[in-house]
Amino acid sequence: MRIESVVGVQAVRLAVTVGAVVVAPVLLVARLIAKGAVRLELDHYLEVLVPKPGAFPxxxxxxxxxxxxxxxxxHDAWWAQARKVHGxxxxxxxxxxxLLLGRPCRTSTSSPGWPRPCGPGR
Known part of the structure; x- marks a missing residue:
């Protein structure tokens, strides 16, 4: 039996089988209404922006x-201070x-389906 529901602000999928209950997050993405509209996720572009930081602003x-x-x-305040100190x-x-350090990291040591923060060396 599978049930999908929103628990608090997190949408989850609940799978109940004999002897096991599995809870996994479900990704919810809002639809774009305008024709030709594009939604970009900043996180998807971070590696590309590291060697070319001038494209970020x-x-x-x-x-x-x-x-x-x-x-x-x-974030803007931290960025302003970093630019003041480092150029x-x-x-x-x-x-x-x-921002890359704050990415969720899925590994075998994390709970199934739940992200954990990635840090240096992980």
């Missing part, structure tokens, strides 16, 4: 992340590297 993915509230004023290019690269 004007990127569509960054603007969409800001609009969606995933790139907050706290435009290196400060932007530092922000991108920090």
């Amino acid at each position: 004007g990127s569509t993915a960054l603007e969409q992340a800001r609009s969606a509230g995933r790139f907050t004023p706290l 435009e290019r290196d400060g932007t690269r530092a922000l991108i590297e920090v």
Whole structure:
């Protein structure tokens, strides 16, 4: 038997079998209504932006992340400080590297279906 439900803010899939109950997250993606609309995920572009940090400030993915509230004023404040200390290019690269550290990492040591943060050496 399979049941899909929203628990709090997390959508989950519940599979019940004899002797086991498996709970796994379900990815929910909002539909795009406008014809030809594009939704870019900032996280998908981070590796590409590391060697070319100058493309980050004007990127569509960054603007969409800001609009969606995933790139907050706290991120902007940290980025501004990093640019002040390290310069435009290196400060932007530092922000991108920090964002990469916060990526979820799926490994055999994490619970099935649940992401855990990736850090250095993981």
